[in-house]
Amino acid sequence: MMTARPSRFLPILTFLLAVAAVPGEAQSPAANAPGATVREYKKVFRTYPYSDPNPIPVVGRIYPYYRFDGYTNAPVDREWTVVELENAYLKVWVLPEIGGKIWAAFEKSTGKSFLYNNRVVKFRDIAMRGPWTSGGIEANYGIIGHTPNCATPVDYQVRTSADGGASVTVGTLDLLTRTVWRIEVGLPADRAYFTTRSYWYNGSALEQPYYTWMNGAIKAAGNLELVYPGTHHIGHGGEASAWPIDPATGRNLAFYEQNDFGPAKSYHVVGRHEGFFGGYWHDEDFGMARYAGRDEKLGKKAWIWGLSRNGMIWEDLLTDEDGQYVEVQSGRLFNQAAEDSTRTPFKHTGFAPHAADAWTEYWFPVKGTGGFVKADRHGALNVTIEKGRLRVAFSPTEAIEGPVEIKDGERVLFAGRVSLKPMQTWVQAVEGAKSADRVSVRIGDGAFEYEAAAETALSRPVASPADFNWESAFGAWTSGKEWIRQREYARARSALEASLAKDPHFVPALGDLAMLDLRERRDRAAWDRARLALSVDTYDPLANYVYGLASRRLGKTADAKDGFEVAVLSPAWRAAAWTELSKIYLSEGRLREAEEYAVKAAGSEPTSLDPWQLRATIARLRNDSASARTHLDRLASIDGLNHFQRFERHLLAPQDESARRDFLSGVRNEMPHETFLELAAWYGSVGRTADARRVLALAPGATEVLYWRAWLAALENDAEAATLLREAEAASPEMVFPFRAESLDVFEWAAQKAPGWKAKYYLALVRWALNDLDGARELLERVGDEPRYAPFYAARAEAMAAVSRARARADLERAIDLDPRAWRFGKRLAEHLLQDGEVEQARQVAARYAAAEPSNYVIGMLHARTLLRAGRYAEADALLRRLEVLPFEGAIEGRLLYREAQLMLGVESLRASRFDSLLERVKAAREWPEHLGAGKPYPEQVDERLEDWLQALGLERSGRTAEAEAVWKRVSADRRPGFGLLLNALALKRLGRAAEAGRALDEWASAAKDSSLAAWGKSVFAGSPVPLPPAVRDLEPRVFAHVSSY
DSSP states (O other): OOOOOGGGGHHHHHHHHHHHTSOOSOOOOOTTSSSOEEEEEEEEEEEEOOEEEOOSOOOSTTTTOOOEEEOOSOOEEEEEEEEEEEOSSEEEEEETTTTTEEEEEEETTTTEESSOOOSEEEOEEEETTEEEOOSSEEEEEESSSSOTTTTSOOEEEEEEOTTSOEEEEEEEEETTTTEEEEEEEEEOSSOSOEEEEEEEEEOSSSOEEOEEEEEEEEESTTTEEEEOOOSEEEOTTOOEEESSBOTTTOOBTTBGGGOOSSSOEEEEEESBOOOEEEEEETTTTEEEEEEOOTTTOOEEEEEEOOSSHHHHHHHHHHOSSSOOEEEEEEESSSSOOOGGGGGSSOOOOEEOTTOEEEEEEEEEEEESSSSOSEEETTEEEEEEEETTEEEEEEEESSOEEEEEEEEETTEEEEEEEEEEOTTOOEEEEESSOSOSTTEEEEETTTTEEEETTSOOBOOOOOSOOTTOOTTSHHHHHHHHHHHHTTTOHHHHHHHHHHHHHHOTTOHHHHHHHHHHHHHTTOHHHHHHHHHHHHHHOTTOHHHHHHHHHHHHHTTOHHHHHHHHHHHTTSHHHHHHHHHHHHHHHHHTTOHHHHHHHHHHHHHHSTTOHHHHHHHHHHHHHTTOHHHHHHHHHHHHHHOTTOHHHHHHHHHHSTTOHHHHHHHHHTOOSSOHHHHHHHHHHHHHHTTOHHHHHHHHHTSOOOHHHHHHHHHHHHHTTOTHHHHHHHHHHHSOOTTOOOOOTTHHHHHHHHHHHOOSSHHHHHHHHHHHHTTOHHHHHHHHHHHTTOOOOHHHHHHHHHHHTTTOHHHHHHHHHHHHHHOTTOHHHHHHHHHHHHHTTOHHHHHHHHHHHHHHOTTOHHHHHHHHHHHHHTTOHHHHHHHHHHOOOOOBTTOOHHHHHHHHHHHHHHHHHHHTTOHHHHHHHHHHHTOOOGGGTOOOOOGGGOOOHHHHHHHHHHHHHTTOHHHHHHHHHHHHHOOOSSTHHHHHHHHHHHTTOHHHHHHHHHHHHHHSSSHHHHHHHHHHHHTOOOOOOTTOOOHHHHHHHTTTTO
16 A cells, blocks of 8 residues: 655645634534434544555646545545435435535435445545545536545535525535536425535636536446436447447347446437436335436436446445445536547537536435336326336325326326325326327326327437538637647647648637637737737627737736727627626726626626625725625625635624634635635735735645745735745645646746745746746756755656656656655656666666565556566566556556466467467466456457467467367457457468458558558568567567567
């Protein structure tokens, strides 16, 4: 197990412990009180903890976040905070220290959890930052699934409402997108459902990626049916197939147990106008449903690990005794779009600046219905024909009293009245209907209605035009826009520049590239591009908005106002432009104009936070406390966890210690200093330097906070700036990862004022994060070899590797000199040496660290890789047989290393004419040892043609020619793509089928990765093999090159 250094987190932990001791404002009702109750307590779970945060800045897609690399099979008993919501029908657990996850939800009459209830907390390396746990419901916002905060503490507050309901709101700041997300998990007083009310806000001035999915889990056992109305399912790449019946196999994919083929499954189900989905355990006559208005949640996804051992090993990896699970997910978009989805109708989308989004979902159990064909917030209904009779079953979530009517077309089959309590299942069997296809059901006075013949099939296209021109200016711009929305900014720039190369005046590409320039603080370039776009179309809204932002940054205030004033002509940009105008006028101290534009912005986007924050600030500056509090109340009603409104209440009453405590106690997330810095950045954006200083004076003593305080003091010519800068320079650089564009000014000032290396290092990280790698390199070079801080050299090695391999190696060796026990530096040096072909030195480095940390499977696998590269196959085999790997999702590296070791040992046996040993090694190469972190997929997913070839050679050399020929025939019949297709061609040639062999060879060569590999394959086929090109590193050709002459 890899362990963390707790000293890195002492300032933050001290702050969290201090505020945790302050009681929150919400009070839990007594457990026996009417309605819903909420209580907060500690519960012990068997926990498999995570540890070992990476201290090296990894500037990339998830920076400034860092990964955790320590996982264990050794559990501990640990207390976790549980917020429990309970009414007469349901009990719901929420764990705010594990990402605010809804851990379990119980239906009280049966005692069953209608979500997957994992009774252990078993962290495994699955999420963006590593640690993740299965079960319950996990919220995801930002750029991709398993949000950076899914395993760490988030902010939360509990409350009760006048109508008897209770709730807990969880949420935090996502640093990747500078957005805030909240979920209020609510339990009504008298309903058998709980709600999740999501609120997501982009407070930045730029468009951000838009990804949000709720990831629920339900158990897989019990004859589970996935109740997903639809006609098609689409994949992450946008590819479409029929649902629920698989046309290739006839399987009903809606039944879990019929998915016993292929890899893991992602079914984004589309094609019917319905707002519900769920699952039903037919063996238990029990299920769960989720409902939302379709305009609020379009996406309905089911995800299955896969029923082969490749998927089922995750049952043991993620739980102790609760079995396998299936994920039931809901999204704002139709699918979780991956890169390939760009070229389908199911593209990515963006989150507009200063835009807010909110939606509500209902989650509830279903009991005694035998399944369901419709569900909404009132309950779930099933309609079936059983033994010639129509059976209607309804599981209500609320009390319903009133008429009920069942019809077959226009013919009434049953009419009566019901008086139902929540979870009191009503069942009615009637005669007279031969089919359920024309049945309609009405329960209560319009409370629940179902009509089987209602038109729900949709005509939305699921494929893009085959002749769409991706090479056109519009096509390249579309690609660039897609990369922006995936936070792949370097690739976006290339695509947008390609668009402009085809049409230099293509306004959409000019606007998006200007926005990208702004994101990277290339302010003058953004201004020039925006002006060029405006010279083509003076009313283009994006160009005007970017022109306004760039002008303001360049100090061209009149131009900035001009840009925003024209941008408001477009309704889509109106709220953002008015917000930015209000900020300009507030910065100028012109409160009347600032208020006017803030009012307009609030009217255009009523749940946007910035207009209300502006109005509250303006009212305070006017000494209008009553109006300020009114605006702060409005903020609290929109965002219950809003830290700005709590801090402003403290500013309104600075002598009131309770207001100060209330503000501090609300910041409970993993990185509290980032919350304070975000507030300070906001005050800075409206010219309120004094307020920014006040908020940071209350912040935990994080290093970046100290630099900001020093800079802000300097802006006000305060002599305290020098003292604060000395404190900042003396503070530890551990886990300090600045990233905000606003921090450029801070660290540029500090780098000029401070004699040491740290400010330059931090400035380099910010520039690197803003895609200015050349500027970062220059700064890192200027630092020289002054730091006695190993992660600095590892970071500089990464930055320099592309321009100076020698310098990068020297920096990694320096890092090891400074911290010889830290495994990451040894790993990076060994990998660097391997890339440079210095195999023996790489092996020695890896061996040293593997000996020091024998349970570190990351180093263990690297050591095995160096052994294989060094030709020490038996040693690699012995190492891999004793290594225990806790994998990340989809990892097969351990098995690939094991396969290579067995195959190369087989090659050695062939050369030594030990044919029985060769056959044993081939048999071993087909194995998937699960201690190496991967289970075996279904046979059709595994390409064993190389193993077959070696087996045939061994049989042939052993005199077992008939058996060998049978294996050659097996290889010749397998026409799957990949390297094995070359073996297919060679097998056909051996069998005398020359024409087929030639066609197979041509097919393989045309699909080969590069021409040198194709030329080598053709030489082997011709019987005069040339040496394998050194650049080819794939396993199959490397192994086959050793036996191609046999």
